[in-house]
Amino acid sequence: MVMMLHFNLTKIKEVLLVCTLTLISPIVPAQELFKMRSDVSSKLISFENMSGAKGNGGKENDGAKGHATETIAPEATRTIVDFDGSGIVQRMWYTISDRSPEVLRSIRLKIFWDGADKPAVDVPFGDFFGIGLGQKKPFESVFFSDPEGKSFNCFIPMPFRKKVQILFVNESKLQVNLFYDVTVLETPPHGNDVLYFHAFWNRKSTNELGKDFEILPAVKGKGRFLGANIGVITDSLYKGTWWGEGEVKMFIDNDSKYPTINGTGTEDYVGAAWGLGTFNHQYQGCLIADNKMGYYAFYRYHVPDEIYFNTNLKVTLQELGGTSLEIARELHQKKIKIKPVIANSKTGYLKLNTMNPAPIITDERFRPGGVLFYRVDDYSATSYFYLDKPANDLPALQPLADRIYNLKLIK
Secondary structure (H helix, E strand, O other), rough: OOOOHHHHHHHHHHHHHHHHHHHOEEEEEHHHHHHHOOOOOEEEEEEEEEOOOOOOOOOOOOOOOOOOOEEOOOOOOEEEEEEEEEEEEEEEEEEEEEOOOOHHEEEEEEEEEOOOOOOOOOEEEEHHHOOOOOOOOOEOOEEEOOOOOOOEEEEOOOEEEEEEEEEEOOOOOOOOEEEEHHHHHHHEOOOOOOOOOEEEEEEEOOOOOOOOOOEEEEEOEEEEEEEEEEEEEEOOOHHEEOOOOEEEEEEOOOOOOOOEEEEEOOHHHOOOOOOOOOEHHHHHHHHEEEOOOEEEEEEEEEOOOOEOOOOEEEEEEEOOOOEEHHHHHHHHHOOOEEEEEEEEEOOEEEEEEOOOOOOOOOOOEEEEEEEEEEOOOOOEEEEEEEOOOOOOOOOOOHHHHHHHHHOOOOO
């Protein structure tokens, strides 16, 4: 505040204006909102104007509403954007007639950049738009929104140099009515520092005890990690014990056993503490926290805290929980999959991973208190990142049966 006394009144007003506009639109630099550009052209691609060409909208019914939707048959693929040139996908809006968990996981959204053979985005439709587990909830974040639980909005800027293609792939058993529009800004050629947008979806409904879930498997190239939305379905065998002690780890530029970035817990990663309830903020949130069903869906977007990599990146999350010594011993006795890593003793907490051999949980050295342990739950995630090439070397999208397994609707 003292330093502000050195500013003149005009300078203070300019600073306040920039701060205000930045808060309103954290993705777009504030000054661009009021600058006129002569080197760009605005397009909106929908069934009413699929080319996005100037003066080409609404022709089918002589200017009246004539082609707002199409029915996509089961097993059908519809190319909904096929645009040549240099530009930026600025916004995508969709809605579909059936938004059940199975359908949201059965439809695929595929995006190709610059004529690449492999898509940069090939993820379940519902999971792409900021909330996992095939669920729908009203929310708004910096990248996604759903005003009433019935639509799908994305605001991530997606540059391309030669071409963009977006495909809607219906692998469900139902006919689906699709409405959409995609905003494209046609621009001059991009510089070499402009990156391509990518998204990757992964699920592990079961896992090896002690093995971390891969939010983003190792991807090669130079880029920026934007974050992820993550879904967890807890195993009822663990009797409702806390599942969220796992730490998010980011292995950057050839990190091997130990990562550069290491969090402190799952709820900590999304800005919460001492458990996880529902909240909806711009960069972090938890949209589903159903203790009875064991369903949790949460997100974190690294916009103010930038994550860059120059050669490769891998992002993981430990499958780790916590409970009392009494319940941990009960789980062990029932042969439920647990592997304790920290437990209380006469001399303080024992870090069991460093002990060889590590004492089993029934050992008399342990004293009543908290026990942290590896466990196995059902994890899924959609990760978002920019990369310096239009295609990535990540695995293909998992088969439909793996995507829809054990999904339920939360009412």
